[in-house]
Amino acid sequence: MGNALRFLLGKCCKPEADSDHGASAVSALAHDLYSFEITHQVPRELSGHVVSSRKAQSNWYQKLSEAWRETKPPPKTPEEASRLVIQTLKRHKKEDVEGLLAYYGLPLPHTLVDLTDGAVPLQPHGLKFELHTLPVDPRAVADGDTITVYVSTSDPRESSLVPREVHIAASQRAQARSRRDYSVADKLHRDIIDSGYRVITLQNEDVLARKYRIRLRGIDAPESKMPYGEEAKEELVKIVQDRCLRVLVFDEDRYHRCVGDVYCNGVFVQEVMLKKGMAWHYKAYDNRPELDKWEKQARARRVGLWASKNPEMPWEWRKDRREGR
Structure with missing residues (x-):
């Protein structure tokens, strides 16, 4: 076989x-x-x-x-x-x-939606840094436009950023586990997690990894309690679960999330979400014409949230909730 x-x-x-x-x-x-x-x-x-x-x-x-x-x-x-x-x-x-x-x-x-080749310019305008993640846990998908990912500290960019106390805690945890002192190992791991890191077991090996919350750049998916909110989340899970992602980070939002373009096996994730009608083009923060074109294609096909005659915009929904409407 x-x-x-x-x-x-x-x-x-x-x-x-x-x-x-x-x-x-x-x-x-x-x-x-x-x-x-x-x-x-x-x-x-x-x-x-x-x-x-x-x-x-x-x-x-x-x-x-x-x-x-x-x-x-x-x-x-x-x-x-x-x-x-x-x-x-x-x-x-x-x-x-x-x-x-x-x-x-x-x-x-x-x-099926037709996708572009997903090729990324060598130096995209405004790019701050690039991440290459470990496989994504489907439970780390918060909604249709937010993912929590982890990047191995063996990555050249990450290796120089790990705090000394995290290195020490990871080493002490490994020693505690080798002598089967799991209560100490668990406490050390909680300290590591509190510092924004985690030890992840991959193929029977422990990998120290840094946590990043990623906000998909240029789209806004329905909130979980909105119509199509769960469907949008499920679609994003289908795309990224158990996959290693390439994330191009351009900004950080007020919730300390990295705002970036996400690629999965060469597929531009935002393109899939827009073409399947699982997100809006977030024009207030991103005016790329291709995103607008993909949203209009989904509207014309009446797929996803566009099956509704007048779907509510997520940013308006959030505003109404803040104002108690």
């Missing part, structure tokens, strides 16, 4: 226990591709969703298995899995491609 399939099966191929429909869809496809590599059999029920023969279906699964194995990292989100299927089977019948996607509950072609 290919490494990509082995990885995905190990991480998420438990559809019966998975509460997230999207993850179940991706893992179901990965499971069937793995099974095909062993048995050369496609799911029997698939014939009820497509028009071509079982022999043709076997040809699709052979192609998909090879494409999945070659994709690094392998698809994690329904959108990524759907795009791989569409690209791999682009010369096949539309009814078959859409039927295969529908069988697994993956997004159909007309529901």
Whole structure:
């Protein structure tokens, strides 16, 4: 079995226990591709969703298995899995491609948004610094435009910024854990956390990392208690969970959050949020024309919050709450 399939099966191929429909869809496809590599059999029920023969279906699964194995990292989100299927089977019948996607509950072609290449200028105007994060915990997504991330202190920029007392506490914590004095280790870790750092275990190794709160530059998503607030948060979680991000920081807001552009595997996260109708272009703080264009595209398609006739602007909603309306 290919490494990509082995990885995905190990991480998420438990559809019966998975509460997230999207993850179940991706893992179901990965499971069937793995099974095909062993048995050369496609799911029997698939014939009820497509028009071509079982022999043709076997040809699709052979192609998909090879494409999945070659994709690094392998698809994690329904959108990524759907795009791989569409690209791999682009010369096949539309009814078959859409039927295969529908069988697994993956997004159909007309529901996917077209994205730009996500290329970043070598020296974006106003850039203060750049962060490369550790994988994002989905619980660290506060809402549709705010994420808490961690950056390893082995990063060249971070290594010189770590306070001496944090270095000492991290070293003492490691010693306490080695002698199984977990109460002391936990207290030291609380001190580290209070200083804006955390020890994160990755691949059985402890990594000292610095905490950053990131406010996505140029967009304003509905607040959690607003219509589409939860949907916006869930969309952002789908994009960034368990991924390492590239964050270009341009400013700091009054809540001490870093205001920045966020990229995930080369995808510009703000573009996805705007095109899916999960955020407004925050024109009061960012006048980039491309953001305005992406919002207008979502408005025209009436997707996300634009399905409502007159959605309330989050900045107006916050103002009303401050004034007790």
